[in-house]
Amino acid sequence: FPSHDIVLLVVFFSSDSGSWSQIYGAYGRNTGLLAYVGLALMLISVVFVSNLSFSRKLIWVLIVTGLVNVVYGILQWSGNDPVNWNNPYNPIVGTLGNPNFVSAHLGIAGIASLALVFEKSRSLVSRSILLVNLGLSLFVVSQSSSSQGLLVFALGSTLIFYSRFVAPFNLIARVSYWSLVCLGSVMGTVGILNKGPLASFLYQESVTYRGDYWRAGWKMTFDNPVFGVGLDSYGDWYRFSRTEEAALRRGPDVTSNSAHNVFLDISSNGGFLLLAAYLFIFGLIFRSAIRVLKQSRSFDAVGVGLVSAWVAYVIQSVISINQLGLAIWGWVLGGAIIGYDLYRDRTDAPRMVVKKGRRPEQVPAAVVLTGSLGLVVGFVVSVWPLAQDISFRNALESSDGAKIELAAKEFPRNNYYYVYSAQILQENKIADKALESARLAIAANPRDFNAWKMVVANPNVSESERASAIAKMKELDPFNNTLDK
Numbered sequence: 001f002p003s004h005d006i007v008l009l010v011v012f013f014s015s016d017s018g019s020w021s022q023i024y025g026a027y028g029r030n031t032g033l034l035a036y037v038g039l040a041l042m043l044i045s046v047v048f049v050s051n052l053s054f055s056r057k058l059i060w061v062l063i064v065t066g067l068v069n070v071v072y073g074i075l076q077w078s079g080n081d082p083v084n085w086n087n088p089y090n091p092i093v094g095t096l097g098n099p100n101f102v103s104a105h106l107g108i109a110g111i112a113s114l115a116l117v118f119e120k121s122r123s124l125v126s127r128s129i130l131l132v133n134l135g136l137s138l139f140v141v142s143q144s145s146s147s148q149g150l151l152v153f154a155l156g157s158t159l160i161f162y163s164r165f166v167a168p169f170n171l172i173a174r175v176s177y178w179s180l181v182c183l184g185s186v187m188g189t190v191g192i193l194n195k196g197p198l199a200s201f202l203y204q205e206s207v208t209y210r211g212d213y214w215r216a217g218w219k220m221t222f223d224n225p226v227f228g229v230g231l232d233s234y235g236d237w238y239r240f241s242r243t244e245e246a247a248l249r250r251g252p253d254v255t256s257n258s259a260h261n262v263f264l265d266i267s268s269n270g271g272f273l274l275l276a277a278y279l280f281i282f283g284l285i286f287r288s289a290i291r292v293l294k295q296s297r298s299f300d301a302v303g304v305g306l307v308s309a310w311v312a313y314v315i316q317s318v319i320s321i322n323q324l325g326l327a328i329w330g331w332v333l334g335g336a337i338i339g340y341d342l343y344r345d346r347t348d349a350p351r352m353v354v355k356k357g358r359r360p361e362q363v364p365a366a367v368v369l370t371g372s373l374g375l376v377v378g379f380v381v382s383v384w385p386l387a388q389d390i391s392f393r394n395a396l397e398s399s400d401g402a403k404i405e406l407a408a409k410e411f412p413r414n415n416y417y418y419v420y421s422a423q424i425l426q427e428n429k430i431a432d433k434a435l436e437s438a439r440l441a442i443a444a445n446p447r448d449f450n451a452w453k454m455v456v457a458n459p460n461v462s463e464s465e466r467a468s469a470i471a472k473m474k475e476l477d478p479f480n481n482t483l484d485k
Contacts, residue, residue: 004040004277008033008231011270017230020412021445024385025232026257027416031265031322032232034381039327043281043335050339052302058336059112059305062329063130066109066137069094069102073140092144096325103141103149104316104326108309110137110149111156115305118164120298148316155185156312163293163304210260210319212246213238217259220268221275228271234258236447237268239477247479262317262327285310285334288341306337384412392417401430408437415441415448422454431460449476 012022012033025032075081076091087093094102113134117127141149158181166177187197219241220229229237235257239247259265267275289310292303313330320326388410395407401424408421418441426434435458441451455461455469474483 004281005037007270007274007277008036011227011274012231014227015230015233017233017236017445017447021415022231022233024412024414026235027414029232029257029321030324030385031327034378035324035327036231038378039331040281042328043331043338046332046335047339047342050336051343052340055302055306055336055340058332059116059302059309062109062112062309062333063116063133066106066113067133069096069106069109070133070136070140073102073106073144074136077140077143090143090145092140096323098323099144099146100148100320101323101326103144103146104152104312104320105149105329106137106141107149107151107153108156108312108316108326108329110134110141110153111160111308111312112305113137114157115160115301115308118160118299119301122301148320151188151319152312152315154188155315156308159293159308159311160304164299209250209256212242212249213256213258213260214264215243216241216246216256217261217264217268221264221271224268224271226271226273228267228269228274231269232257233447234265234268236445236449239449239480240475242479244479247477247481252477252480252482258321260321261319262322265322281334282314285337288338291341292337303340306333306340309333310337385414388412388414388417392420396424401425401428401433405433405437409440413444415445415451418444419448419450419454422451422458426454426458431458434458435460446472447476449473452476 012019015022021032023033024030025035072081073092073094076093079091081091085093090099092099092102094105096102096105113130116122117130117134122130138150138153141153162174162177166174191197216238217234220234220237223241235255238255238257239252259268263275263278266278289307292300292307310330310333313326313333316326317330388407391410392404392407395403398404404421404424408417410417418437422434422437422441424434425431425437434454438451438454438458441448442455445451452469452473456466456473461469470483474480477483
């Protein structure tokens with residue numbers, strides 16, 4: 001795990017992308033250096049505290065978070081959302097801000113419910129409640145117009161059904177089961193690609209766009225194989241790396257700041273070096289997952305639930321964005337699986353660790369202190385961008401150009417605010433200050449296409465600077481046919 005964080009730092013210092021954009025990540029995504037270091041530390045912490053008691057509680061926490069989104073999703077579906085969101089999507093966005101994300105979350109939480117339903121010691125009342133929750137979860141998913149939740153639930157639940165009903169039988173039964181699963185997976189994949197009998201149920205137009213994003217991610221990876229393009233810098237390179245067909249398909253100004261595939265996001269951001277570090281962690285989790293499934297003499301609802309929910313997250317990560325609300329569950333479940341594999345025999349007091357050749361002992365005080373310090377540091381570094389966001393919003397509401405200009409310059413520097421302030425100032429005929437904001441954005445990140453665009457549109461810029469800016473825009477976006485007009 002330390003190697004993962006070391007590689008992150010190497011990539012960070014080797015990139016010429018903006019420092020603050022790499023630390024915090026792209027605006028609206030926030031999957032930069034701090035996010036990945038935090039996820040890795042969270043995984044390590046869960047490994048240390050994991051045992052049967054902790055894992056069971058974790059399963060229930062996942063179910064409860066799903067229930068929150070079920071209740072909120074039903075309110076949104078019925079038109080009774082108490083918050084008037086500026087929402088261009090399906091009304092069901094839950095607490096994650098997007099139908100795809102809430103759909104995937106409910107699919108993963110639904111798997112946790114299903115695992116506990118089949119627990120032999122569970123009462124009929126408890127099973128009934130879990131089944132009602134599962135039914136409502138799938139209903140909300142079906143109304144969200146996103147197939148992600150159904151996909152991750154269907155594939156993740158195959159492990160539960162296998163462990164509960166098929167594993168005790170002979171080899172022929174097991175092979176037949178997995179053959180049917182593979183056949184269904186192939187038909188589902190073909191349907192997602194708008195072919196076969198399931199196409200009308202599974203195909204969404206966004207699948208075509210994902211292909212554009214994946215191809216751009218591969219190009220970034222192979223063009224920058226060692227250190228990538230910089231942490232969370234996919235959006236700065238997408239225009240340059242996309243194909244001509246992608247630029248024409250939806251228009252040159254429709255872009256993306258994510259490959260919509262976590263593995264491609266990592267390889268494009270940090271090259272094969274960072275991908276190898278990520279795959280190493282993935283391999284450790286996968287090995288422990290296999291051990292948990294193989295070494296259970298009877299159906300282990302907790303162990304199978306952890307593994308199935310993690311597999312569902314992995315499936316989601318192959319077809320979607322590394323949204324932090326989902327990524328946290330992927331890394332926490334991964335840590336819980338490793339910890340469950342290592343310490344599953346410790347079913348008594350929580351926070352007990354078995355070390356080889358030693359008696360069980362408490363988690364070292366250094367671990368607790370480090371975790372507490374991490375919480376404090378995490379809170380402090382997360383407050384800064386939040387404070388800037390609030391300050392910028394207040395400045396916009398004041399309609400005071402001077403306040404908007406100052407808010408855009410607040411710490412930590414964020415190109416989004418520089419460009420936004422340049423646009424607002426220019427619309428209000430404060431061209432000199434707008435040009436200053438655009439130049440600050442370019443100085444912070446020379447690959448910011450929108451900053452160059454603001455320079456070109458500014459009436460105070462010289463013809464030579466405008467020509468240089470247009471040339472730079474053509475360099476950053478070679479298939480943009482509007483730049484020649």
